[in-house]
Amino acid sequence: MNETPDRLTIGALAAQSRLSRETIRYYERVGLIRPSARSEGGYRLYAPGAVDRLRFIRTLRELGFTLNEIDRLLGIVDRDAGRCADIGDFIRDKRAAVERQIERLTRLKELLLDLEARCPHVEALFACPIIDRLADERWMADAEEGERRD
Amino acid sequence: MNETPDRLTIGALAAQSRLSRETIRYYERVGLIRPSARSEGGYRLYAPGAVDRLRFIRTLRELGFTLNEIDRLLGIVDRDAGRCADIGDFIRDKRAAVERQIERLTRLKELLLDLEARCPHVEALFACPIIDRLADERWMADAEEGERRD
DNA sequence: ATAAACCTTGGAGCATGCTCCAAAGTCAAG
């Protein structure tokens, strides 16, 4: 009594989600996912929806979210009103952070495109003005409030 | 004989770069930055350009670059032909990764905006279709090549 | 009924990137 189209073992889930078995078990330990059942012998069995859940987690990880932040968003997925405390603030802050990151990445992309165009001539690379000055306040993280100069 | 407008101590540099002294020393240990001089008593003294260098590093860190990747880009800054080996490939790959990340973040932003509009009514949140289905192939990391299903 | 392929738990180990500390020396202001 085991794997069927709607009961994946951890290995099958790993293959479909492109995460390792170990990572899936690790995510279980920290509370991000649980098998929907166990076989008689104790094997974890997952519903097919677990594949989407893990891809959601993987995507957010690749975008720089911590497992803790992902857990908060999964609180919505799980309709867990408890984990949704202050979720509004969280979402607003995250959206703002994502917007800032998009802006910065866009400027970084331009720098990289500039560098790319100068390759493969190292001399030309060295002449890149942004790199040369290492200063472009439109791109770089700035001081923001709180900075005091002596 | 010490701090002047063009000879910052580590504390002043930390304040201006918004990194801690400890972090700056750590970056020195791993080769990202070096003081341009030392005082008689052994204090690190930095040229003002160090502020930009550290802001460059901080920005790239915040965008998800590893210290190792940052070191490669600093190889260009330092006109170090040695560290520039294969830099063209590196830049191309990075530019592509940055582009992909911008795309994904843009879609994520849309999800977050949707969720934000549904706040603060938890019921409405739970009704978010993307969250509900946890599937949006336009946004989610996908399988790509290499995935085999049994 | 046996082998190959899979799974279990528990715990150790590791890479990255900091962060903190103690004991001691340096510096600038009054």
Add this chain to the structure above:
DNA sequence: CTTGACTTTGGAGCATGCTCCAAGGTTTAT
């Protein structure tokens, strides 16, 4: 010339997110 703020080195410790392993049980194909 003392005091208090600052700095030094070296090393330990820590948070995150995996990753690997051993010893053993389960499944399934033959």
